[in-house]
Amino acid sequence: MEELKKLAKELLENKTVAAVIGYQQVDDKRTKPIIVTTPEDASKLVFNEYCLNNLAVYLTKARIKNLAKQNGTTLKLGIVAKPCDIHAIVALIQESQLKREDVYIIGMNCHGVVKDYGMDFSGETLATKCTPCDSHKPLYSDSNLGEVKDTPKVSDEVLEKIQAVEKMSHKERFEYFKKEFDKCIKCYACRAACPLCYCQRCITDKTVPRWVESSPHSRGNFSWNVVRAFHLSGRCIGCGECERACPMDIPLSLLNRRMTETAKQAFAYVSGRSLDTPTLVGSYDVKDSDELFM
Amino acid sequence: MDEKIISKQNLVNFCKDIVANGHNLLAPGKTEYNLIQDPSEIVLDTKSKPTKASYKTFVFPKAEPILYYKRGKNDVVMLDAKVDEKKTVIFGAKPCDTNSFNILNKIFNWDYKDDFYNERVKNFIVIGLMCEYSDRYCFCTSVGSSPVSEKGSDLFLVPIDENNYAVRIVTDKGKEFIGAYSKYFTEGAPEKSKAAEEKVKQPEVAFDSKQVHEWLGKNFEHPKWDGVGDLCLSCAQCAFVCPVCHCFDLVDEDYSYTEGRRMKNWDGCQFGHFTLHASGHNPRDIQGKRYRQRINHKFKYYVDKFDEILCTGCGRCSRGCAVSIDIKEIVANCTD
Amino acid sequence: MSDKNWEPKIVAFVCNWCTYTGADLAGTSRLKYPTNVKLIRVMCSGGIDPVFILKAFERGADGILVSGCHPNDCHYNAGNFHARRRWTFFDELLEYLGVEKGRLQFSWVSASEGKKFVDVVSKVVNDVKEMGPFKSYDELNSEFMTKFPDMPEIDKNMIIKEEEAV
Structure with a gap:
């Protein structure tokens, strides 16, 4: 923790970075995002099991990007990132939303975070996104901090749920998802919290023509949730922010994770793992399977 | 009683x-x-x-039809929705x-x-x-x-x-x-x-709403709004879970060439396109301005108009916020 | 299905260069195929956004066919390759959400394959007939529609026909 504060202070002092996007302690078991722009404030930065946010979401915001522009030069943006957050940063770079040299990644070694604030960290309270996680050390980083600890071993709840849903008949499945999607109030917290939902204008906000109805009724909710899940297919890095942000407890990770599994099985691709490969849906291979087509 | x-x-x-x-x-x-x-x-x-x-x-x-319509050659037949x-x-x-x-x-x-x-x-x-x-x-x-x-x-x-x-x-x-x-x-x-x-433990009083009201009147252009705005992700979770937020949007939904319904749906002031004009101008173009509007509407404008604070103090907006923006803390800091 | 007279509504999104021309060939060759299918011509299978599919279901389609040029034959070189990856995901997603596989089908039909177009369309129509009307999606549509029977009877002549409404 001290090394993080020291590093951030140095980076800000010698003008390597214009700002550090990081976490600030609220109380014992709660943190919140903070954008540190002065060396004095660097002492506010923390990192622990309560750093739930995926801060990569801020990297595509216009005002945050503008912070980096100082006196005619562009500095880097520093970001405190868990290994999974770094996948999001990598995906953003792959999708040309960001340049590698524009960001200074303070990669933290991570052994998992809690499901929600206020909980003690243990196997039972381990966030569901952390159970299948195999990246406890950053893949890409400019500095690598933090100690390596063991992640509690617990069963993969989301995968079990996915399989349980797959066992249902088509009709039951449709009913199940209809019921879940009906809860949706279209606050678009899922979209806002997602680091990869960076479109300047989302398809649901387009009105001429209106492809996805803006009404939060059964049909509009179904369209929106299908479109959201589809647009993240093969891109989702599984940070689970959408589900955490959802005020109505819709199991969004079921869809995201299911699509991630498809990407793995059909294309042997996991999003956000390599800066050297093109994105899955932005590229193609003539040897892709043709099974689907008559 | x-x-x-x-x-x-x-x-x-x-x-x-x-x-x-x-x-x-x-x-x-x-x-x-x-x-x-x-x-x-x-x-x-x-x-x-x-x-x-x-x-x-x-x-x-969150969504309700307020009228149904059928288009004729020369006119439109409308039917009110009933409650x-x-x-x-x-x-x-x-x-x-x-x-x-x-x-x-x-x-x-x-x-x-x-x-x-x-x-x-x-x-x-x-x-x-x-x-x-x-x-x-x-x-x-x-x-x-x-x-x-x-x-x-x-x-x-x-x-x-x-x-x-x-x-x-x-x-x-x-x-x-x-x-x-x-x-x-x-x-x-x-x-x-x-x-x-x-015997019930009362939550501590965090701010004096009269003082807040006064401060808001004087500090429309305060730098703190940008600070919150930079962290806020512009979703409408806070507005939609709020017991008293009441903005709505009217949308016509066709379901064939000739018939459709007019829907009244929730809308939220934190959305970027909430105040977007047809001309392309947006008076609340950055999140800071939108957050300022949220606080001002709740603790100033509504008070001016109806002598009532547009807030019940349930804390839902903060509890559900993905980036832990705490309305209580922000309002409590609205003092000199 | 229970209703013997029920005929499915099928929407086919076809690419301009291959499948549409293939359909043309089927016509000029006097080949017969089911009339349930409504063709919508787009420039490339890579240009078919999945929201088109959702919209078609919303407007009451019972089955959908997406068809384009064979791999390597795309007029724009790679449109169908991009489409292939995307449809793989979309197909899996809809299936996971409870839409039966046969509701949304894909094919490659070239400009010279008039016969294949007939076969593909017949297969889709038969598959959908087997499955019956798309009731699940109808349920989504039915919300807030219940009050329509209360509408006052209006002069039928007053209503614009779909053809005129353009």
């Missing part, structure tokens, strides 16, 4: 009768207030966390929720009287329940309410011992409603419920 007593067993019977009489019965669940089919599932817990969503959707639905006249009874509502109708009544009966809202409220019976839950986000006491406030309830429940609840009859509507169920109630003992209420 009249007071009765009802035993736990009779409370369930009371609820069963409500359902049997064909009324909608709502009770708090984990995420939202649920329609109850089997009253024995209801768990009345004064210590439970407030639901993630408020119950405003039952009087001001379901079924009575709805909400059971075990938190005092911070019950206060919402008092606040919403003002805006929905201001220059235009909203029939859809008024009709539903007329058929709504609110049975409040004393609250013993409190976390860092609660601030009902700062906006003139309290965990034992009866404001907005028709009937108010206070647990007096393990097996009995005191039922305080707050409004004539409530009195009339329980008239038909009088066999379940026995004479009350106000001193017991008073004692129970006094």
